[in-house]
Amino acid sequence: MxxxxxxxxxxxxxxxxxxxxxxxxxxxWIPYTRAQHVIRKLDDLLTYPPTHRMPNMLLVGDTNSGKTVILRHYAETHPSYAHEEDGRLVRPVVFMQAPPGPDEGRFYNILLDQVYAPYRTNDRVDKKQRQVIHTLRHLGVRMLIIDEIQHVLAGSQAKQRLFLNVLKYLSNELMIPLVCAGIRTAFNAIQHDEQLANRFEPVALQSWSMGDEYRRLLLSFELxxxxxxxxxxxxxxxxxxxxxxxxxxxxxxxxxxxxxxxxxxxxxxxxxxxxxxxxxxYTIPSERMIYHRLFSVKEGAEPGYLTGNDHPLPDGLLSGEVRLVS
Ligand SMILES: Nc1ncnc2c1ncn2[C@@H]1O[C@H](COP(=O)(O)OP(=O)(O)OP(=O)(O)O)[C@@H](O)[C@H]1O
Ligand SMILES: [Mg+2]
Structure with a gap:
């Protein structure tokens, strides 16, 4: 037995x-309580009636907190299907990873790759943008998930603003919710833009502490x-x-x-x-980070860039409290 x-x-x-x-x-996949909570919020967004002012979500948490797993799971449980009337392919949820830097052209390339749309790499950015809008509309996309959003929100404020405008434009034009995921630097960047801050509800994946939820998680792992x-x-x-x-x-x-x-x-x-x-x-994460920082300082890289831990979040956000922003 x-x-x-x-x-x-x-x-x-x-x-x-x-x-x-x-x-x-x-x-x-372990359906722990917090993950199920995030999934219910995603369900609400997916069924939100299209308007010119769609609500969006920013899933924020430290590295290794389970953001990507939840979002990929959501995309996998909402696969493509053939439209009942005309047999056209419908793709309700698109998941993509942001490019490693704030490059609008690459952003569209990745998005077009995700929906298997052919494009010319050296087409102008505005042409690619039009193609993205047209393709996503044609596929009936109802939610766009962008993981590692901090990558495109890195760099100067001007570059950040450029990408924040790209996000705003896509959401307005397509009338679909955007779900972005990232570490706390992403949260800070979005807070800088008042309009976006109002439209992105931050949902935090906090670290675990002793309690019933944690014990339930251990039980699931043991099974x-x-x-x-x-x-x-x-x-x-x-x-x-x-x-x-x-x-x-x-x-x-x-x-x-x-x-x-x-x-x-x-x-x-x-x-x-x-x-x-x-x-x-096994080396505990904070010790690994110390080695990493020492190493990056030696190499002349900016220490802390990879974690974003040097930008504090408001009290309570990563300790489980979810702030609702209207
Ligand atoms: N729901 C889950 N069920 C089982 N294992 C999970 C679950 N969520 C996360 N994990 C474990 O945690 C690991 C890290 O999760 P994930 O890659 O989603 O973190 P992340 O928050 O996206 O990190 P990063 O910010 O570095 O990208 C996974 O590889 C998996 O082993
Ligand atoms: Mg991830």
């Missing part, structure tokens, strides 16, 4: 160790680890240790548990223990 495992995972126990370890690296014996991750000692090591970041927690499960299979203990966690070859 393996009540500590999800039935689909229990089946994996008969596999050779190597395959069981490999299975740990396949993606599994997905193909180990013979229960680890009882929710027990105080393990739960606190994991919180400490991950510094409350979902992605780090997922990574630690994967590494610890691989180790438990190698060592035949078949469960995650405090001793096993203490021996893991």
């Amino acid at each position: 393996t009540p500590h495992l999800h039935p689909s995972v229990a089946k994996l126990l008969t596999l050779p160790d190597r395959q069981r370890q490999q299975s740990l690296f396949t993606y599994k 997905l680890l193909p180990l013979q014996h229960p680890s009882n991750l929710v027990d105080d000692v393990l739960a606190y240790k994991l919180l400490d090591m991950s510094e409350g970041r979902l992605g780090e927690l997922a990574r630690i548990l994967r590494l610890a499960a691989v180790q438990a299979i190698d060592e035949k203990s078949e469960c995650i223990t405090l001793n096993g966690l203490s021996r893991l070859d």
